[in-house]
Amino acid sequence: MEPASRNLRTLTYISAALFLVSLYMVFFYAPLEVVMGQVQRVFYYHVSSLWVGMLAFLVTFIVGIIYLRTGNLKWDRIAVGSAEIGLVFTIMGTAGGAIWARPIWNTWWTWDPRLTTTTIMLLLYVAYLMLRQGIDDPERRRRFASVYGIVAFVSVPLTFFAIRIWRTIHPVVIGTGDPEAEGGFNMTPRMVQTLLFSFFTFTLLYITLLWHRVRLERLSEHMAALRAKFVS
Amino acid sequence: MDNISEPLQSVSTLPDVSAAIVKTPTPGTLRAAFAIVWKDIAAELRSKEIVTALIVFSLLVIVIFNFALQLDRTARENVAAGVLWVTFIFAATLGLNRTFASEIDRGSFDGLLLAPVDRSAIFFGKLISTFVFILLVELVVIPVFSVLYGIALFEPLFLLVVVLGTLGYAIVGTLLAAMAVHTRAREVMLPVLLFPVSLPVVLAAVRVSQGLLAGVEWSRISAAFSLVVTYNVIFLAIAYMTFDYLVEE
Numbered sequence: 001m002e003p004a005s006r007n008l009r010t011l012t013y014i015s016a017a018l019f020l021v022s023l024y025m026v027f028f029y030a031p032l033e034v035v036m037g038q039v040q041r042v043f044y045y046h047v048s049s050l051w052v053g054m055l056a057f058l059v060t061f062i063v064g065i066i067y068l069r070t071g072n073l074k075w076d077r078i079a080v081g082s083a084e085i086g087l088v089f090t091i092m093g094t095a096g097g098a099i100w101a102r103p104i105w106n107t108w109w110t111w112d113p114r115l116t117t118t119t120i121m122l123l124l125y126v127a128y129l130m131l132r133q134g135i136d137d138p139e140r141r142r143r144f145a146s147v148y149g150i151v152a153f154v155s156v157p158l159t160f161f162a163i164r165i166w167r168t169i170h171p172v173v174i175g176t177g178d179p180e181a182e183g184g185f186n187m188t189p190r191m192v193q194t195l196l197f198s199f200f201t202f203t204l205l206y207i208t209l210l211w212h213r214v215r216l217e218r219l220s221e222h223m224a225a226l227r228a229k230f231v232s
Numbered sequence: 233m234d235n236i237s238e239p240l241q242s243v244s245t246l247p248d249v250s251a252a253i254v255k256t257p258t259p260g261t262l263r264a265a266f267a268i269v270w271k272d273i274a275a276e277l278r279s280k281e282i283v284t285a286l287i288v289f290s291l292l293v294i295v296i297f298n299f300a301l302q303l304d305r306t307a308r309e310n311v312a313a314g315v316l317w318v319t320f321i322f323a324a325t326l327g328l329n330r331t332f333a334s335e336i337d338r339g340s341f342d343g344l345l346l347a348p349v350d351r352s353a354i355f356f357g358k359l360i361s362t363f364v365f366i367l368l369v370e371l372v373v374i375p376v377f378s379v380l381y382g383i384a385l386f387e388p389l390f391l392l393v394v395v396l397g398t399l400g401y402a403i404v405g406t407l408l409a410a411m412a413v414h415t416r417a418r419e420v421m422l423p424v425l426l427f428p429v430s431l432p433v434v435l436a437a438v439r440v441s442q443g444l445l446a447g448v449e450w451s452r453i454s455a456a457f458s459l460v461v462t463y464n465v466i467f468l469a470i471a472y473m474t475f476d477y478l479v480e481e
Contacts, residue, residue, distance in 0.1 A: 152428075
């Protein structure tokens with residue numbers, strides 16, 4: 001088995017180090033929000049996780065189109081890896097949102113447009129992975145998954161703009177939102193710095209994980225080929 | 233005789249997959265699509281296997297809802313639109329499961345693929361025939377529902393929403409049915425793939441229908457109505473551009 005390349009290992013260490021720094025910033029550097037208290041600190045990772053989720057689905061969408069055009073296997077490996085990582089980060093972000101909503105909205109969950117569209121997005125990518133599991137022929141699996149990745153992506157901009165189109169209680173911290181939203185606040189410079197740093201860290205973490213996942217996929221394809229060669 | 237020469241001309245354009253994204257439908261495509269629709273309708277007229285079964289199924293769903301929800305008079309008016317749409321999408325999903333499965337089980341799908349016509353003709357043919365079948369089911373279900381639940385449903389706007397919502401569901405459904413038919417548990421896979429994609433159009437259609445039945449002013453439901461229309465346009469475009477990749481063998 002080929003070992004992970006030097007670049008990949010370096011990137012992994014950098015991501016880990018940056019993550020520790022961002023944890024420090026979230027808990028000690030960023031000031032305490034006066035109205036909501038400590039629970040507001042969930043916000044930095046909540047937004048960053050969902051940002052990575054949407055970025056990952058965008059990547060699945062784009063490489064899906066490239067795969068359909070070129071038929072090159074490497075694009076499909078990126079597509080499946082990105083969809084899996086995006087799903088995990090979306091679940092994390094949603095869970096973080098629920099933890100914040102419990103004291104602020106006084107409920108874990110509500111069928112608000114933003115939360116509804118996020119749920120649809122989650123279900124779509126669960127279906128994406130189920131579709132991949134359900135097709136035996138590898139070439140057809142890649143083709144169908146690329147098309148479903150394109151169809152599913154329609155939900156992502158819908159989710160992103162949901163709080164900007166419909167009346168909702170979900171706050172819009174970046175830009176201007178509905179005055180009826182509950183739990184909005186104005187960020188101090190230190191909060192902005194912390195948020196931007198979390199964004200950066202999570203994006204780098206996404207790239208690292210994707211790289212590992214693509215390598216894993218390549219190795220498992222290699223294994224399958226070897227097994228087919230020697231077992232039969 | 234000229235209708236024979238025309239599909240033959242398009243043979244030369246068929247392998248040009250790179251042009252698939254920017255292709256435009258030719259008159260031959262439309263004629264081929266309607267040939268498929270006609271074939272499906274003729275087969276249905278003789279076998280009567282899909283529409284009759286879907287009508288009976290829909291009526292059973294309505295009866296089950298009535299007892300499951302313990303509907304009294306006011307509750308009935310509140311949930312009518314929801315019950316009606318759930319009935320429609322259940323019936324439509326069952327119908328969509330047969331759209332390509334019936335062709336593949338009889339081995340006639342390869343024949344369709346071999347036909348010297350644009351592949352999108354197959355999509356549009358299947359879309360239209362499925363849409364017609366679901367509309368026929370709704371044509372029977374709506375009056376029966378109207379009588380059983382004591383609600384007047386024959387309003388032009390209400391019927392328009394039903395038609396547009398059904399069309400949106402059929403567009404995405406036909407595209408995904410072509411996928412699901414090649415998966416291992418295809419009858420189970422279709423709803424798993426289709427329900428999340430169709431949620432926006434179903435939510436919007438339910439909201440408009442409910443608003444119309446409750447008699448709220450149009451400005452409060454017009455946004456949901458435009459979502460139904462937008463959804464149709466977006467997914468018709470996506471289906472048109474991607475269907476070729478699903479039937480490429």
